Amino acid sequence: MSPTPDTLHEQARCIIAQLVQRFGGRLPTDAETIVSYYLSCRNGYDRAAQDVLHLRRLIAGAESRRR
Secondary structure (H helix, E strand, C coil), X not given: CCCCHHHHHHHHHHHHHHHXXXXXXXXXXXXXXXXXXXXXXXXXXXXXXXXXXXXXXXXXXXXXXXX
């Protein structure tokens, strides 16, 4: 059984925290690459969600035109 997305990301955050605790700001190159990729994807995902929330105005506009 696969973990839920929330569980998966919580586990990833825990591993990142452990890596930072062990290595400080100088992660091994392969770990740094993977962590950077993960963080940039998460940031992109968050940004996309914010952009979708801005689409509410289209729903509100459609509602007002129906009346």
